Each structure stands twice: as structure tokens, then as C-alpha cells.
Amino acid sequence: VLMDPLGEGSFGTVYRAVQPSVGREVAVKVVRADLADDPAYVRRFEGEARIVARLEHPHIVPLYDFWREPGGAYLVFRLLKGGSVEEARTTPWSLDRVSQLLGGIGGALAVAHLAGVVHRDVKPANLLFDEAGHSYLADFGIAIHDLTAERADTVRSAGTPLYASPEQIRDGQASARSDQYSLAVVAWELLAGRPPFEASRVTDLLRDKLTHGLPQLTL
Numbered sequence: 616v617l618m619d620p621l622g623e624g625s626f627g628t629v630y631r632a633v634q635p636s637v638g639r640e641v642a643v644k645v646v647r648a649d650l651a652d653d654p655a656y657v658r659r660f661e662g663e664a665r666i667v668a669r670l671e672h673p674h675i676v677p678l679y680d681f682w683r684e685p686g687g688a689y690l691v692f693r694l695l696k697g698g699s700v701e702e703a704r705t706t707p708w709s710l711d712r713v714s715q716l717l718g719g720i721g722g723a724l725a726v727a728h729l730a731g732v733v734h735r736d737v738k739p740a741n742l743l744f745d746e747a748g749h750s751y752l753a754d755f756g757i758a759i760h761d762l763t764a765e766r767a768d769t770v771r772s773a774g775t776p777l778y779a780s781p782e783q784i785r786d787g788q789a790s791a792r793s794d795q796y797s798l799a800v801v802a803w804e805l806l807a808g809r810p811p812f813e814a815s816r817v818t819d820l821l822r823d824k825l826t827h828g829l830p831q832l833t834l
Contacts, residue, residue, distance in 0.1 A: 617643060622740075626656060626756065631694060634679075641679060644690040651686050660688045663755050666732055674723040676743065676753045695751060697744030700801065704739055707808030710834075716742070716750050717802055723752040724798065728791035734758050735789045737797035738778040739804075759789070776817050777810055781828075784821055796829075803832050 617630045621642060627650075632643040650656040664681035671677075680691040700716070708716075720742055727734060734741075734755060741754045757774075774783045778800045780793035803811045811830050814820040 617645075624754075624756070626650060626659065632691075634691070640694045642692045642694045644692065646688040648686065651688055657683065657688050659756065660690060662760075663758065664690055666755050666758050666760060669730060670723075670727055670732065670755075672723050672726045674719040674749070674751055675726070676751045692753075695743040695745050695753075697746050697748060699740055699744070700742040700750075700805070701739035703744070704805055704808075708805040710806065713802050713805050716805070717798065719750040720752050720798060724791075724794050727752075727758075728794070731760050732758055733789050733791060734794050734797075735783070736774045736778075737794050737801065738775045739801055742801070776820055777812060781825055784825060800829065803829065806834060807832060 616633045616635060618633065619631050621629045621631055623629070627644050627646045629642055629644045632641050633639070634641050644660075646656060646660055661681070661683075664678060667675065667678040668681075676695065677693045678690065679693065680689075682689055720737075724734065724737070732755070734752070735757050736754065737752070741752065743751045743753050745751065774780075774789070774793075774797065776784070778797040780789065780796040783789050783793055800811060811832075812820050812824050814823060
């Protein structure tokens with residue numbers, strides 16, 4: 616039973632929902648109605664389901680279910696109620712707090728990379744918390760597997776401009792090091808209380824990133 620929306624992206628919306636069979640709250644990711652019968656986007660959802668189902672780690676949001684029907688495709692995840700790093704970055708974080716986040720999310724990425732999976736969109740909005748404050752890596756919607764060349768070609772993405780690695784920006788290609796770069800940008804921003812690159816236009820931000828690289832952080 617779908618309830619209120621939790622977030623919306625280019626390809627779908629995440630809703631708070633109730634799983635009637637067991638009476639628990641879950642998060643349901645629903646493909647956009649206009650894309651639900653597009654084979655390419657349905658394969659994208661199926662690919663996300665397969666990737667997350669293979670990646671068992673305490674800091675990766677667990678997948679409960681996936682199903683399709685005419686006009687719809689759905690992913691069911693554990694509902695995390697502690698918010699996101701994006702919501703918690705209003706003031707600079709302590710080094711200990713950032714280190715704890717890096718330990719959890721870094722471990723999740725290490726498991727993904729060992730399985731040949733590149734996330735490609737590590738950013739504050741995709742780093743979630745449960746009510747106890749434990750961190751989780753979410754949203755493998757544009758992730759790629761090193762054995763799925765077709766998927767890599769058809770789902771090219773430069774990620775989110777502020778956090779994307781230079782090689783993602785230049786040619787859309789990403790590796791494990793791209794995810795590590797993105798996580799480093801998140802850490803820089805949390806420690807400094809401001810993003811490492813600031814510009815009024817995305818084009819200026821990307822030019823600055825490609826020209827100067829990540830600036831030195833002074834605490």
C-alpha cells in the first residue's frame with residue numbers, strides 16, 4: 616500500500632509504503648508511468664534489483680522484493696527513518712563523525728567493487744541513516760557491473776556534477792576509483808561545512824573541477 620512520496624528522480628519515485636503480508640513499513644521505488652513499458656528502463660530496474668540482491672553488506676540498503684506488471688515496475692527496500700547525509704550537512708562535522716561515515720560507506724563500496732559493481736552516483740542524498748545513526752549506501756539505479764557491457768553503453772551517466780569524478784565528466788566512464796573520488800568529495804564537504812567547488816552555473820563548476828582538481832582542505 617503506497618503512502619507519501621519520499622523522493623523523486625529522473626526515472627522514478629520512492630514512496631513510503633506498508634507491506635500488508637507482514638505489516639511493516641517499506642520504501643517502494645516505482646518507475647515513472649511514461650517509462651514503465653519502455654524495455655530499456657524496465658531492464659534498468661531489473662539490473663538494479665540484481666545488483667543490490669548480490670551485494671550483502673551491513674551498510675547497503677537491503678532489497679526485499681522486485682516485481683513487474685503491465686504499466687509498472689517496483690523495487691521494495693528497507694525503509695530507513697534517520698534521514699540522509701544531505702539533510703545532516705547543515706554544519707561542519709567532526710573528524711570522528713566523518714571517519715565513522717567513511718568506515719561504513721567505504722566498506723559498502725569495497726564490497727561492491729570486489730563484485731565488479733561501480734555505483735557511479737555517490738552523494739549525500741544517497742547516503743542514508745537508520746534511527747540508530749548507522750549509515751547506508753542507497754540507490755544503485757545507474758550502477759554498472761563490469762560484465763554488463765550493454766548496460767554500461769546504454770546507461771551512460773556523468774553522475775551528479777559536484778561529486779562526479781573527472782573521468783565521468785569527460786567521457787561518462789567510471790571505475791571503482793570514481794566512487795572513491797565521490798566519497799572523498801562528500802567527506803571534504805562535511806568537514807569544511809561547504810562544498811569544495813562553488814559556482815552559479817554547472818558549466819563553471821565542471822570547468823573548475825577539471826582545471827584545478829580537489830582543493831586542499833584546511834581544518
